[in-house]
Structures are given as structure tokens and as C-alpha cells.
Amino acid sequence: MTSEITLFVNPTAGRGRGARAAQPAARALRDAGYSVRTILGEDAPDALRRAREAVEAGTGALIAVGGDGLVSLALQAVAGTPTPLGIVAVGTGNDLARSLRLPVRDPAAAGRAAAEVLKGGGGRDIDLGRVGDRWFGTVLASGFDSRVSERGNRMGRLAGRFTYDAALLAELAALRPVPYRLTLDDGETRDVEAILIAVGNGDSYGGGMRICAGAELDDGLLNVTVVAACSRTTLLRVFPRVYRGTHLDHPKVTVHRASSVALAAEGLTGWADGERVGPLPLTAECVPGAVRVLAPRPPADRR
Structure with missing residues (x-):
């Protein structure tokens, strides 16, 4: 070297x-x-x-x-x-x-x-997610969370340091479930009404929100978190738990694991690693060992 x-x-x-x-x-x-x-x-x-x-x-x-x-x-x-x-x-x-x-x-x-x-x-070799020719290391967001990002992006600097908070409040006021078509590993297609679907190579986005808690960076799989249709009250009650990852225990939340995930929905844009990827439909795949990172190897007993 x-x-x-x-x-x-x-x-x-x-x-x-x-x-x-x-x-x-x-x-x-x-x-x-x-x-x-x-x-x-x-x-x-x-x-x-x-x-x-x-x-x-x-x-x-x-x-x-x-x-x-x-x-x-x-x-x-x-x-x-x-x-x-x-x-x-x-x-x-x-x-x-x-x-x-x-x-x-x-x-x-x-x-x-x-x-x-x-x-x-x-160093250690870790997996990456890939959508088309775009790579991502953490989470592909779609739904409520990506709408917040879209609105914040449109607002630009108008709200200054409170842009994210302003976008979050606006999207809460407009909260509605989205009809998704979800396909895992080229298998059966599921039609689901959801507030959001997040596809995680890593476990967190947004500075520590563990939306895909339990996702590992080197297991060859993506974790898929589905938050089903729910009220604003329920979302606000569950949301703080995302920082600990305990939201996954809520009955409105389901988790899948797959090497390939296809998402389709009208009017939604996917964001990955905090960057805009493009409108749905999108297909994300896990690419094992796609990059070597200068980071310590995880402890042998991490699981």
C-alpha cells in the first residue's frame, strides 16, 4: 500500500x-x-x-x-x-x-x-446497499421521513437552523398513509398501507435514529422496517423510541430481512445516506463486502 x-x-x-x-x-x-x-x-x-x-x-x-x-x-x-x-x-x-x-x-x-x-x-469489509449505480451505507428512507427531507430541501435556508423542525411539523399536519407495493428477494409482492418503509444496510439515520435497529453492516442482508398506517398521536408516541430502537416492538411496526428490496408507491422520493436518490419505484440490493473501511473489527460476541 x-x-x-x-x-x-x-x-x-x-x-x-x-x-x-x-x-x-x-x-x-x-x-x-x-x-x-x-x-x-x-x-x-x-x-x-x-x-x-x-x-x-x-x-x-x-x-x-x-x-x-x-x-x-x-x-x-x-x-x-x-x-x-x-x-x-x-x-x-x-x-x-x-x-x-x-x-x-x-x-x-x-x-x-x-x-x-x-x-x-x-480494517474491515462491510456491505453496501445499491440502488441502480448509487451506493449507500446506512438507510434508504421512503414515506414520512423522506417527505420531511423533501420539504426541508425545498425550504432551503428559509427556516435557518430550524428547517428540519419546520418540515417535520408540516408533514405531521399532512400525515397520511401511503399504499406501497413491497417485494422481497423477487418473491411475493405485498400491498401495504404504511407511514414509511426504511431499508437499512446500517441501523440508523438522522443522527442516531435507529429506525432499522439490529441491522448489521456485514451480514449480507438489508433490514426493512415498515411502520403501518397509524394516527398522528400513535406516531408521536412511538417516535421517541426510535433513538433506542425499541419502536420495533410496537404492533404497528414490522421488520423483514432480505438481500433485495423493491419499493413502489406514487408520489414518493427515496433518500439514502441523507441524499436524494430519486422517485419510487426503486430497488435496493445488498452487495456484500463492497468496501473496506478504516475501522476496528467488531467484537466476536456482538450478536
């Missing part, structure tokens, strides 16, 4: 934390004996192009310094290649980093952790 490491930086992540985080992360890697170069992009397509060029040139690792959006871009560059992905998580959600037990909002510690794994020649 080459000793040159590429830092892939989003200078705007976390209200500027991305730019500030690059220096201590780079310092930790250089202290460990690695040569470090930094790449930024003028916009997302340009950033992805530069990241892919670094991977094709044989960089020893691509280390994303930013939030979930930048990690998502980095996955598009490294998935299916031997180049490992490191994460210096300084965004607002940081769900993949949390699932991998990596430091969050501590760029020096994250840099040291990446260097330690590189020195040990280790």
Missing part, C-alpha cells in the same frame, strides 16, 4: 467544521508517517470526479472529512475498489461513523484511529 493518503474535504460541513477538521486529521496521519494530500471540489460532481481520480491513481486510502453527504460521495468513489475508506466525522448526523464505532467530532482522534488501522494492515 502506498504511503500517500488522500483527505477528501467538505469545507462547509458542520458550519465550517470540515475545513477546520482537515488540519488536525492531516497532522495525525503525518505524525504516523503518511504523506497527505487534500482534495476539495467546486461542487458535488467536481468533488466526486477528483475523488475518483485519486482512487484510480492508487492512493493508499480516501479519508472523508465532513458529514454524511461527503461520506456518501466518497462511497461512490471507493465502492467496488480495493481502496479503503476512512471517515473523519464532523457533520451533524455521522451515522455511518457511529455504526463503525469511530470518533465523532474529534478529527485528531479520527486521524489517529485511521492511521492505527492502516499501520495494522487491517
